[in-house]
Amino acid sequence: RCVQETEPGWFNLNYDITHNVIGGSVLFGYHVPGADCNQVNGFVNNTAHTNRYGFYFLVNRTGCLHLSYLTAYKNYDGVLSYDQNYQTRGEYMKITDNKYGVTLGQAQEASSGSLIFNSLIAGLSLMNNCPECYPVSYTHL
Numbered sequence: 239r240c241v242q243e244t245e246p247g248w249f250n251l252n253y254d255i256t257h258n259v260i261g262g263s264v265l266f267g268y269h270v271p272g273a274d275c276n277q278v279n280g281f282v283n284n285t286a287h288t289n290r291y292g293f294y295f296l297v298n299r300t301g302c303l304h305l306s307y308l309t310a311y312k313n314y315d316g317v318l319s320y321d322q323n324y325q326t327r328g329e330y331m332k333i334t335d336n337k338y339g340v341t342l343g344q345a346q347e348a349s350s351g352s353l354i355f356n357s358l359i360a361g362l363s364l365m366n367n368c369p370e371c372y373p374v375s376y377t378h379l
Contacts, residue, residue, distance in 0.1 A: 254280040263289040267310075270295060272319060275302035275327055285309040286316075292336065295319040302327065303342075311335045319343060326352040334360035 260267040267286030272295035284307075286292030292310035295303060295318070303319060305328040310316035316336035319326065320343035331354070333339045339359045342352050 254282070255284060256280075256282045257284070259285040259287070261287040261289065265290045266294050267292045267313065268294065272296060272303040272305070274300040275304040275325070276300070282307045285311075287312050289313045291315045291318050293317045301325065304328075306330050308332070310339075314338065315341060317341070328352070328354040329356050331357040331359070334358065 255268075255270070267289035268281075268284060269291070270281060270293075273281060284293075286308075287310070290313070292313035292315065293305075293308055294315075295305070302325045305317065305319075305326070307330045308317065309332040311332075311334050313336045315338045316333040317328075317331070317340045318338075319341070326342045328340070331340075339361075340354070
């Protein structure tokens with residue numbers, strides 16, 4: 239797949255992605271495969287700010303998506319995944335000042351649902367108080 243200029247965070251997770259900050263993208267901050275709940279995540283301590291989607295996680299085929307050590311702020315969508323897994327686990331996430339904090343797709347037949355713990359998820363400040371803090375295209379939302 240060709241990496242588009244508007245998608246600076248498109249990665250293939252055959253290697254570790256740690257301690258990075260991505261900001262100012264028209265679309266995706268990070269557009270990455272989700273980690274399996276039973277493996278050590280090679281995607282740790284990354285930050286997304288001022289993007290359309292801070293973290294957009296792709297389908298994994300294990301039945302469990304593990305999200306950990308993420309920071310997302312001033313995005314339209316902080317953390318987004320529509321992968322229809324049986325379970326989503328989130329831990330040590332700081333999600334604040336996004337229009338939508340965490341949006342997780344869940345399979346209808348899921349019995350265990352989503353579990354988020356040891357995380358901070360905070361609401362959105364009024365954009366009218368600081369319009370220069372957000373991309374112009376988001377201030378009308």
